Amino acid sequence: MTKQIRLLILLGLAIIVCLIMILLAVNSFSSSPWQEWQTKYFQAQIAELQGKMSTIQGEEQKRNLAQEIKEWQEKKPTVQEIRLSNGRIERCTTCHLGIEEISVSHPIDSVGCTACHGGNPLSLDEKTAHEGMYGGGHPGQLESARLSCGGNSEVGQCHSGNREEADNQVDLLATALMASKGGELSMTRYMYGLDIPPKVLLKPGETAADIQAPFNHRPEEGKFQQNCLAVCHLTGGELPGQEVKANGCESCHVLSNPQHTYEGKDVTIPRSKPGYGISHRLTVQIPYTQCNQCHNQGEYKVDTMDFVPRHDLDRVKASPPPDQESLETRWQNVYSPGLVFTKCEVNLDCVDCHTREETMGDGEMYYSEWKALKIQCRDCHGSTVSKPIEWKVTEKSDTAWVEARINPVFPPLKMGDVILKTAKGEELEYARQEDGKWFSYRKTNGEKFYIPQVIGSQCQQDPDKQSSDDCHKCHDVSKDKPSSGGE
Ligand code: HEC
Ligand code: HEC
Ligand code: HEC
Ligand code: HEC
Ligand code: HEC
Ligand code: HEC
Ligand code: HEC
Known part of the structure; x- marks a missing residue:
């Protein structure tokens, strides 16, 4: 080999190496969206830890924290894979790196994401990954709950199709008044003389909004549909005075703040966009505020088919969450002004008296709230x-x-x-x-x-x-101030 040829080969190699380096450099500038989401997540972690730095004392703790910050700073985005027990692989957390584990009964490493959400688990592109998600991101909607909560070919039976009826919450909820508004439909028709005696007008899974002429084309029909039937449903009904829809199982089991904004660690979810729970958590520890998204927001006037919001709603919404509020604001917040109640009705939470069968149904269709109630x-x-x-x-x-x-x-x-x-x-x-x-x-x-x-x-x-009306004649404490008990 001549000297010139050897030189040429070397030159060629040098050019290739340069090209590779340029390519790599370009690549790191134009990173793909999933890399950007991860970088954003790292930055959020760093910012949080740096915020902590000023509050801690002690050299050792400071050093540990600085080390932790350094580790986050050195992190490089990598494709995240959850390998489920059935061998399936999911990459959703590549973008949703900060998402909270939904609950201890649904561990992230065995349940994953698509069991509840659907979507395409291997895709790293936002659009294709989300394609076909159950309920468009709200899996607990009653229309999709059968697959997302009830169970599907991937995970088997969950909250539907079990031997014990009590385990079939999805099927039971189809019979609950809160899901269908069947009580409002039957009782209003009864009050206006359209059905005497009142009767059950819906089958399990139907809602009052499905009925063509719920008010037999009477003049109040439009108002009845718009002001009564269209609000507060467990799916699709607008929550009173808010531009947010109720979403099936989530209406109770995913706690939300008054703005319905997300406050958790997943950086993909915009902080100011309404329509999310406080964090990615399912719970049975439901405070009264969650029920009061629909209840105790004001008064329904059956004679005019109007809803009159309670006049102190802004103050109520501005109150701290129930675990931080004072006894006094709790007493002002739980029930609308004008309602009567005993001490325990406000000291306890709604779910301390109203049980699973009342809230989620018992398999029977009823024509009124009173028929559906279990607790006395x-x-x-x-x-x-x-x-x-x-x-x-x-x-x-x-x-x-x-x-x-x-x-x-x-x-x-x-x-x-x-x-x-x-x-x-x-x-x-x-x-x-x-x-x-x-x-x-x-x-x-x-x-x-x-x-x-x-x-x-x-x-x-x-x-x-x-009946509670009988008891309230003597045990009405609604006008009393609570004894603040050293608060
Ligand atoms: C390429 C990144 C990316 C991947 C991969 C990805 N997502 Fe998302 N996801 C996002 C972004 C960004 C948003 C916020 C969209 C917005 O601003 O409304 C989001 C929002 C969501 C939401 C909320 C929907 C709503 O109504 O706002 C759900 C639920 C969700 N993703 C589930 C999943 C699941 C399940 C997977 C895997 C099958 C997945 N995502 C994979 C980027 C991704
Ligand atoms: C047990 C069922 C379940 C599992 C498992 C689950 N999610 Fe969710 N996810 C939900 C529910 C319920 C919501 C709340 C929807 C709403 O507010 O309407 C939700 C909401 C979300 C949102 C929107 C932000 C929020 O918190 O409201 C994102 C993003 C999301 N899930 C991603 C994921 C990812 C990624 C995984 C896997 C690591 C996952 N989910 C696993 C049930 C589940
Ligand atoms: C998305 C709106 C919504 C939420 C959230 C909600 N409710 Fe209801 N609730 C309703 C509606 C609407 C009715 C009346 C249905 C009818 O009579 O047709 C109702 C009726 C009831 C009834 C009487 C009928 C029955 O089924 O027993 C009880 C008790 C009740 N709700 C308790 C609760 C409790 C406890 C919570 C919180 C865990 C809660 N609700 C959350 C909308 C809601
Ligand atoms: C109106 C409020 C409400 C809605 C909507 C709701 N739940 Fe519940 N859920 C409750 C209450 C209240 C409990 C009982 C909590 C307790 O007793 O500690 C409960 C308990 C549960 C439990 C624990 C086991 C049990 O049966 O007590 C599961 C699982 C459950 N719900 C699943 C669901 C599913 C799935 C959906 C949607 C199909 C749903 N819930 C809709 C209020 C609700
Ligand atoms: C799930 C059980 C439960 C149910 C149902 C219940 N209570 Fe109570 N009640 C309690 C508890 C616990 C206390 C004590 C705590 C408190 O005073 O807040 C209490 C306290 C009381 C007191 C004494 C309060 C005082 O002033 O010292 C009265 C009176 C009362 N309840 C009446 C009622 C009436 C009326 C109803 C029906 C609307 C009712 N309770 C339903 C559990 C219940
Ligand atoms: C101390 C127990 C207790 C608490 C707490 C409680 N309730 Fe009740 N509630 C009852 C009882 C008992 C009845 C049935 C009344 C009767 O027997 O006359 C009832 C009736 C109802 C009804 C149907 C009758 C009506 O008022 O039209 C609804 C709806 C209701 N409660 C919702 C709620 C909500 C929402 C909360 C929380 C803000 C709540 N309850 C808190 C015990 C309670
Ligand atoms: C005619 C008035 C009156 C009616 C109606 C009434 N109570 Fe009472 N109740 C009293 C008086 C008076 C006391 C004893 C003083 C006190 O403890 O408040 C009392 C005491 C109680 C106590 C014991 C409180 C304690 O701290 O030991 C409970 C519980 C109670 N009532 C529940 C009820 C329930 C439930 C009803 C409805 C079924 C009811 N009461 C109807 C007048 C009434």
């Missing part, structure tokens, strides 16, 4: 002639045994423990008998309340008059 005041307090119904838990197949495990703040339930059962047969796994006395554990934070009993007290009730 005397279920907890007894009457002058009766005590609450006791139920001893003796089998692991007992619903209460299973239920007690889902909420992390309940004290462990033991075999032989005595819990309370409603007159309509629903077990309250959080209302326990201890040393012959009844106590209730609050679902949101485990706080323990003694349940005072009517029997043996000075109560002047008529044992045959047990």
Whole structure:
């Protein structure tokens, strides 16, 4: 080989190396969107840690924090893969790196993402990855819940199609009044004389909005549809006074702030865009504020078919979340001004009395709220002639045994423990008998309340008059200020 040829080869190699380096450099400037999302996530972590730096003392802690920041600064975006137990691979977290684990019962490494969301798990392109997502990003919508929550070919049966009816929340919810507005439909028609006696007009899964002429073409028809039937549904109904739609299971199980904006760690979700929960979390610890997105927002006037929002709504929305608010604001916030209530109706949360069967349905279709209700005041307090119904838990197949495990703040339930059962047969796994006395554990934070009993007290009730209206005649505390108890 001549000297010139060797030189030429060397020159050629040098040119190739240069070209490769230029290509690499260009590539790192025009990174793909998923790399940008990861970089954004790293930067968010760094900013958060730097914010912490000024608040901590101690050289050692400062050094550790600085080291942690350095590690984030040196991180390079890489494709993220979740390998599920069935061998499937998912790459959604490549962009959604910061997303919270949805709940301990749905661990990220065995459930993944598409079991609930659908979509294309291998795609690294936003559009194709999201194609065909159940409910367009809101998997709990009643139209898609059958696949996303009920179960699909990938994950098998989840909240539908099980042997135990109580485990089929998706099927049960199709019969709940809150999902269908069947109660409003039947009772309003009854009040206007269209059906006497009132009757059930819907089949499971139907909603009042599906009915062509819910008001038999009477002049109020339009207003009835728009002001009553179209709001507050568990799917698609607009939440009162907000530009956000209710979304099926999420309406209760994904907690939201008054603006419905996301405050979690996934940087892809715009902070100011309404339509999200506070974070990517499912919970059964539902505070009253979640129910009050629809309830206690104002007054429905059946005679004019109008909804009149409560006049203090802005103040209510500006209040701190329930775990941080004062006793006084809680008393002002829970019920609309003008409603009457007893102390426990506001001290406790809605779900401490209103049970799963009331909120999610029991498989029956009802024509009114009153028919659907399971809980009565005397279920907890007894009457002058009766005590609450006791139920001893003796089998692991007992619903209460299973239920007690889902909420992390309940004290462990033991075999032989005595819990309370409603007159309509629903077990309250959080209302326990201890040393012959009844106590209730609050679902949101485990706080323990003694349940005072009517029997043996000075109560002047008529044992045959047990509706809350009857009790409120003497036990109305709605105008009292709470004794602030050293707050
Ligand atoms: C290339 C990046 C990328 C990938 C890959 C990706 N996403 Fe997204 N995703 C985004 C961005 C960006 C948004 C925010 C869109 C917006 O601004 O509304 C988003 C929003 C969402 C939302 C909220 C939808 C809504 O209505 O706002 C869901 C749910 C979601 N993604 C699920 C998934 C799932 C499941 C996968 C995997 C199958 C996935 N994503 C893969 C980038 C991605
Ligand atoms: C158990 C079911 C379930 C699983 C598993 C799940 N999600 Fe979600 N995801 C939901 C629900 C429910 C929402 C709330 C939708 C709404 O607010 O309407 C949601 C919302 C989202 C959003 C919008 C932001 C938010 O928090 O509202 C994104 C993004 C998202 N999921 C991505 C993912 C990714 C990525 C995975 C896998 C790591 C995943 N999800 C796993 C049920 C699930
Ligand atoms: C998305 C709106 C919405 C949310 C959120 C909501 N509700 Fe309702 N609720 C309704 C509507 C609408 C009705 C009346 C339905 C009818 O009569 O047709 C109703 C009726 C009820 C009833 C009486 C009928 C029945 O089914 O027992 C109870 C009790 C109740 N809600 C409790 C709750 C509790 C507890 C929560 C929170 C865990 C809650 N609701 C959250 C809209 C909602
Ligand atoms: C109107 C409010 C509301 C809606 C909507 C709702 N849930 Fe529930 N859910 C509850 C309440 C209240 C509980 C009981 C919590 C407790 O007793 O600690 C509960 C409990 C649960 C539990 C725990 C096990 C059990 O049955 O107690 C699961 C699982 C569940 N819901 C799934 C769903 C699914 C799936 C959907 C949608 C198809 C849904 N929920 C819609 C209010 C609701
Ligand atoms: C201390 C227990 C308790 C608490 C807390 C409670 N309720 Fe009730 N609620 C009841 C009882 C009991 C009834 C049935 C009334 C009767 O027997 O006359 C009822 C009836 C209802 C009804 C149907 C009757 C009506 O008022 O038109 C709705 C809707 C309702 N509650 C919603 C809620 C909401 C929303 C919350 C939370 C803001 C809540 N409740 C908090 C015990 C409670
Ligand atoms: C799930 C069980 C439960 C149900 C249902 C229930 N309560 Fe209570 N009640 C309690 C608990 C716990 C307390 C004690 C905590 C408190 O005072 O807030 C209490 C306290 C009371 C007190 C004494 C309050 C005081 O001023 O010291 C009265 C009166 C009362 N309830 C009436 C009612 C009426 C009326 C209803 C029906 C609308 C009702 N309760 C439904 C659990 C319940
Ligand atoms: C005619 C008035 C009157 C009616 C109606 C009434 N109560 Fe009472 N109740 C009282 C009085 C008075 C007391 C004893 C003073 C007190 O503790 O507030 C009392 C005490 C109680 C207590 C015990 C409180 C404690 O701290 O020991 C409970 C629980 C209670 N009532 C529940 C009810 C329920 C539930 C109803 C409806 C079914 C009801 N009451 C109807 C007047 C009434």
